Amino acid sequence: MEGKSMPPLRTGAARALIARWETILVLIFVVVIVFNSFASPYFLNPSNLLDTTFSFVEKGLIALPMTLGIIMGDIDISVAGIIALASLVMGALSTAGAGTGVLVAAGLGTGLAAGLLNGLLATRFGIPMIAVTIGGISLFRGIAYAALGDQAFTKYPDSFAFFGQGYVPGTHIPFELAVFAVCAVLFGLLLHRTTFGRRVFAIGNNATASRFSGVRVQRMRLIVSCVTGLMSGLAGILLTSRIGSTRPNIANGWEMEVITTVVLGGVAITGGRGNIAGVILGIFLLGFLKFGMGLINVPGNVQNIFSGVLLILAILLPGYVAGAQERARLRRTQEA
Amino acid sequence: MLKLLKRREGTLVLIILLVLAAVSLRAHGFLRLSNLNDILTDTSILVIVSIGQMMVIITGGADLSVASGIALTGMSVALLNWLVPGIPMPVIVALAVLIGFVLGSINGLLVSAAKIPPIITTLATLGIYRGVVFLESGGQWVSAHKMTEGFRDLPHQAPLGIPNLLLAAVLVTIVSAVFIRLTRTGREIYGAGGNRTAARYVGIPLARIDYLVYAISGVLVGLAGLLWVSRYASAQNDTATGFELQTIAACVIGGVSMLGGSGTIVGVILGALFLGIVNNALPVVGLSPFFQMAIQGFVILAAIIANSVVDRRTQAALLRTRKL
Numbered sequence: 001m002e003g004k005s006m007p008p009l010r011t012g013a014a015r016a017l018i019a020r021w022e023t024i025l026v027l028i029f030v031v032v033i034v035f036n037s038f039a040s041p042y043f044l045n046p047s048n049l050l051d052t053t054f055s056f057v058e059k060g061l062i063a064l065p066m067t068l069g070i071i072m073g074d075i076d077i078s079v080a081g082i083i084a085l086a087s088l089v090m091g092a093l094s095t096a097g098a099g100t101g102v103l104v105a106a107g108l109g110t111g112l113a114a115g116l117l118n119g120l121l122a123t124r125f126g127i128p129m130i131a132v133t134i135g136g137i138s139l140f141r142g143i144a145y146a147a148l149g150d151q152a153f154t155k156y157p158d159s160f161a162f163f164g165q166g167y168v169p170g171t172h173i174p175f176e177l178a179v180f181a182v183c184a185v186l187f188g189l190l191l192h193r194t195t196f197g198r199r200v201f202a203i204g205n206n207a208t209a210s211r212f213s214g215v216r217v218q219r220m221r222l223i224v225s226c227v228t229g230l231m232s233g234l235a236g237i238l239l240t241s242r243i244g245s246t247r248p249n250i251a252n253g254w255e256m257e258v259i260t261t262v263v264l265g266g267v268a269i270t271g272g273r274g275n276i277a278g279v280i281l282g283i284f285l286l287g288f289l290k291f292g293m294g295l296i297n298v299p300g301n302v303q304n305i306f307s308g309v310l311l312i313l314a315i316l317l318p319g320y321v322a323g324a325q326e327r328a329r330l331r332r333t334q335e336a
Numbered sequence: 337m338l339k340l341l342k343r344r345e346g347t348l349v350l351i352i353l354l355v356l357a358a359v360s361l362r363a364h365g366f367l368r369l370s371n372l373n374d375i376l377t378d379t380s381i382l383v384i385v386s387i388g389q390m391m392v393i394i395t396g397g398a399d400l401s402v403a404s405g406i407a408l409t410g411m412s413v414a415l416l417n418w419l420v421p422g423i424p425m426p427v428i429v430a431l432a433v434l435i436g437f438v439l440g441s442i443n444g445l446l447v448s449a450a451k452i453p454p455i456i457t458t459l460a461t462l463g464i465y466r467g468v469v470f471l472e473s474g475g476q477w478v479s480a481h482k483m484t485e486g487f488r489d490l491p492h493q494a495p496l497g498i499p500n501l502l503l504a505a506v507l508v509t510i511v512s513a514v515f516i517r518l519t520r521t522g523r524e525i526y527g528a529g530g531n532r533t534a535a536r537y538v539g540i541p542l543a544r545i546d547y548l549v550y551a552i553s554g555v556l557v558g559l560a561g562l563l564w565v566s567r568y569a570s571a572q573n574d575t576a577t578g579f580e581l582q583t584i585a586a587c588v589i590g591g592v593s594m595l596g597g598s599g600t601i602v603g604v605i606l607g608a609l610f611l612g613i614v615n616n617a618l619p620v621v622g623l624s625p626f627f628q629m630a631i632q633g634f635v636i637l638a639a640i641i642a643n644s645v646v647d648r649r650t651q652a653a654l655l656r657t658r659k660l
Contacts, residue, residue: 139633
């Protein structure tokens, strides 16, 4: 009885909710596309459309591991700080004459190290990830400020520019988009097709029960934190390569947009529920929305109002939908 | 428990004295009374906002929107002062507090009624409030010559013998200390942050407390916003950017646990003073002000670790007493 009837009911309700939520997302997505194509006659041109992805796939790359983190109940708000630190290390090495290969390794390595530090502090001292990463933001970006002040690194090898500006040879597909596509598939498989992914959901639903079922909760949290750092490092490489310079305020405020994307994609901010497909939809939706606002000359600061409101709505609306469904279900059972 | 907290504050005083001694060895003028006075006034705004931040953190949340709130209140009153110079200062002070209260109430309602996690709520309003600053200013600054003399002089005037800026910090400290130590609602704030299930069973109105702490934080942010723009005689779109991290740093250095449930006003003031002294000492020891953020990040992490170790020891000590 308790093993059979309860779980299907829950997942059934959850699945119905996600289906509803994704339908809403697709509808908004269509509205945004229509709006953009009215705002600019060039928007729907395929090569232009592909080029608009430059502005948001870097954030999307961080949204993927952030999805795992939030489902598990760990929110990392230091990701933009990690980008600044990774960019700083690459800039310093490049100025010292390092080649492209070294720069890529340094960017990934710095990201991994920062994620490892966050993860160790959170798991060894039992501090919530969100509290650790509040210190992390300050430390990582602070190091960039301490080293650079009001200066910037702008000397990067020519071949380094390919990562953020190049296209897949023979096509008009940006290299960044290709990287994102590969990562999205990998994260989708990881979360939805492996035991690792099942454990992520298990921890998010009940960490204590997971631990008693033999899931090494602290090790899982450490791994996800490292992966988040690594992906932030990767985003740092692409961003630095795209804009060709490193300033301490690089990627400022990205953490809010990344978290908005994930929540918009239907991941429960309280953990335990979500899927990669929804998040990918969220990434493109927010990306095209911001691109559209750029088309009609809305300044970046004002765009943040929209992201902020969207973040709040994206959390509120599914709750109301779920509440309404729950009430409807109760009415049905009462009638029956 | 009390002993441990006292020890934390004792340690902080010791560290602060050590830093002061070390810096004054490098620069003999550092301990001059006038410089110490500068540090106190520099730290006043941080103390005011950190006390609100402390109450929020004690309930288990965090208010990341304080810096944007300061910018929004500051820009609003500065614009008002520029466009309608005739409005008397007491009205401006009341308006600043009111604006802050509204901003804080928005946070409070989203957390207590809509049940959105505090950090997510305030991360969203951080972006929203900062965006509104840009909307109302049109990207322009309100510079010193657009402000009335009374507006610019507000923080420095000393009708009661000490400058208004310092006076505001002292008053906020005293009122908050009485509130949080001696009133029933004040004690309930601690209760709401410790064990929420237990708090509900003893009848603490959790939703009301959750709303209240953000509203209080907002009021203090409003006051701080006015003091900030009048003190620096300029209201900009990036006023106070990153200041939220300083207030959280002051709290955790002062022994406020990020898990909620514990923290004292004396600790927070010492934490703020520590940051103020370090910031003031940077140029004296030949480091650029750009080092401030990194040092702060390092100190936040060190303090969080120290707090968690103390928490664990306290819990272990509590468990031992139970075995009797």
